[in-house]
Each structure stands twice: as C-alpha cells, then as structure tokens.
Amino acid sequence: MLEQYLVRPHPQSGFAPRDNRLGLSVRHTPRQNRLLAALPAENYERLLPHLELVPLPLGWAVYEAGTKMNYLYFPTCGILSRIHVTKDGAPTGISIAGNDGLIGVALIMGGDTSARRVVVHSAGYAYRLRADVLKREFERGGTLQQLLLRYAQALITQMAQTAVCNRHHSVVQQLCRWLLLNLDRSPSNELTMTQELIATMLGVRREGVTEAAGHLQKAGLIQYRRGHITVLDRSKLETLACECYAVVKEEFERLLPDQTAVDIPFKIRTARSCARQTKILAA
Numbered sequence: 001m002l003e004q005y006l007v008r009p010h011p012q013s014g015f016a017p018r019d020n021r022l023g024l025s026v027r028h029t030p031r032q033n034r035l036l037a038a039l040p041a042e043n044y045e046r047l048l049p050h051l052e053l054v055p056l057p058l059g060w061a062v063y064e065a066g067t068k069m070n071y072l073y074f075p076t077c078g079i080l081s082r083i084h085v086t087k088d089g090a091p092t093g094i095s096i097a098g099n100d101g102l103i104g105v106a107l108i109m110g111g112d113t114s115a116r117r118v119v120v121h122s123a124g125y126a127y128r129l130r131a132d133v134l135k136r137e138f139e140r141g142g143t144l145q146q147l148l149l150r151y152a153q154a155l156i157t158q159m160a161q162t163a164v165c166n167r168h169h170s171v172v173q174q175l176c177r178w179l180l181l182n183l184d185r186s187p188s189n190e191l192t193m194t195q196e197l198i199a200t201m202l203g204v205r206r207e208g209v210t211e212a213a214g215h216l217q218k219a220g221l222i223q224y225r226r227g228h229i230t231v232l233d234r235s236k237l238e239t240l241a242c243e244c245y246a247v248v249k250e251e252f253e254r255l256l257p258d259q260t261a262v263d264i265p266f267k268i269r270t271a272r273s274c275a276r277q278t279k280i281l282a283a
C-alpha cells in the first residue's frame with residue numbers, strides 16, 4: 001500500500017542494525033501523526049514521496065539553539081522537548097511535541113534556525129520533510145497552511161501556559177501537568193523518565209521533584225521505580241493538576257481534532273506498535 005513504509009534507519013544515529021531488525025516486523029505510516037492524518041488525500045499524496053522515516057533515539061538533540069533547520073519532523077511515536085538554556089547553562093523545558101505535532105515550526109513562520117534546543121526525551125520515530133519541500137507546499141496555501149498555522153497557535157498556548165504554571169503553581173501541580181501532557185502523547189500508562197529530566201523540564205530543583213513524586217506515590221497515583229513511572233490513577237492526577245493542563249489540552253483539541261481517533265482499530269494497532277518500538281529504542 002502507498003501509505004505503508006518499512007523502517008529506514010537514520011544515517012547518523014548509529015541505530016541501524018536494531019532498526020533493520022525492527023523494520024522487518026513493524027510497519028509505519030505517516031498517518032500515525034495527527035497533523036499528517038488531518039491532511040486531505042491530495043495534499044497527503046503530494047507529500048508522501050518526500051516523507052522519510054527516521055528513528056528518534058533517547059537523548060538525541062534534533063536541533064541545537066541557533067542551528068539551521070534543514071528538516072521538519074512529524075513524530076509518530078516518542079516525545080521531544082524544546083529546551084531553553086540560559087547563558088549560565090540552566091535548562092528549562094518550554095514545550096513538548098509527540099504525534100500531535102511537529103518539530104521545526106520556525107520554518108513555517110519564516111525563519112530557518114532553531115530558537116531552542118530540541119531533544120528526544122522518549123524514544124520513538126518521526127517522518128521528516130525537507131525544509132524546501134515544506135516551504136513550497138506551505139506557499140500553495142489551503143489545508144496544509146491552515147493546519148500548520150493552527151498548530152503554531154496551539155503551541156503558543158502551550159508555551160504561554162508553561163510560563164504561567166512555572167510562576168504560579170506548586171511543584172506537585174506542575175508535575176501532574178507534566179505527567180498528563182506526556183501521558184497524552186504516550187502509547188501506554190508507563191513513562192520512562194528520570195527525576196533529573198523532570199526537574200530540568202520543570203526548571204525546579206531535583207529535591208522538589210523527589211518530594212512531589214513521593215507525595216503522588218504515597219497517594220497511590222503513580223508508581224516510581226528507577227526512571228520508570230507508571231500512572232495508576234489518571235483521573236486523580238487530573239484533579240490534582242492545576243488548570244494549565246486543561247487549558248492546553250482544550251486548545252489543541254479545538255484547533256487540531258484527532259483524525260486518527262476516527263479509526264479505533266488503527267489507533268489500537270498504532271499504540272501497540274509504538275509501545276514496542278519505544279521499548280526497543282530506549283533499551
């Protein structure tokens with residue numbers, strides 16, 4: 001079928017042997033990304049020959065701040081963080097993107113360099129598109145242009161709400177928001193992330209995260225064990241989170257309805273496939 005591509009290993013990642021084995025058993029489709037899934041057939045088929053599947057190994061810096069962006073990335077599974085690093089080296093997470101979005105939004109806003117560092121914090125895969133192909137398609141106008149601009153608007157909301165949250169809400173509330181944002185972009189209720197990573201993303205001290213995670217674990221909401229978090233009670237997590245999570249989620253759903261949800265068997269297959277791939281890449 002036109003939509004289905006076998007895995008092609010990333011030329012610079014060093015993950016080729018394992019991905020070749022994986023490629024024999026796992027099929028991918030760009031439609032696993034919500035933005036690509038929302039494209040009409042005409043736009044989608046024009047992009048398809050230019051979409052290249054690449055693995056997102058844990059910790060890979062897709063872009064450093066100030067570097068030229070040659071590609072736009074559409075994750076199908078895995079999660080990436082946009083991180084701002086101050087002059088004295090202190091990092092803070094600004095926003096995240098999974099299969100609900102893309103990396104390289106500056107390319108559609110007229111820039112060609114990354115304003116921030118972008119790092120894979122949950123391993124997975126993405127389809128990448130050359131910047132010149134994107135710009136050509138974007139200038140045609142129509143659905144692709146509208147969709148990407150709506151994503152940019154949703155992303156601005158996420159960034160603005162992160163700033164509000166960091167200023168006004170407790171570490172427990174921030175941790176709940178962070179876990180829920182990741183959960184929405186994960187194929188299961190298990191998240192692989194260290195407390196150090198969470199502290200970096202929230203811009204707080206690690207001791208604060210340890211205390212907040214302990215509080216959630218004691219209340220039976222999560223189970224934390226050596227870099228693995230299992231969310232046991234999502235609804236209570238939502239109750240404890242500040243309003244920032246709901247504001248961001250509602251804005252994404254308003255601007256970017258999930259077209260992959262229409263086909264439930266497809267969504268289940270995608271979730272299982274992503275869970276398997278994520279475990280292999282993170283191992």
Ligand SMILES: [Zn+2]
Pocket residue numbers: 164165166169173174177242243244245
């Ligand atoms: Zn908040």
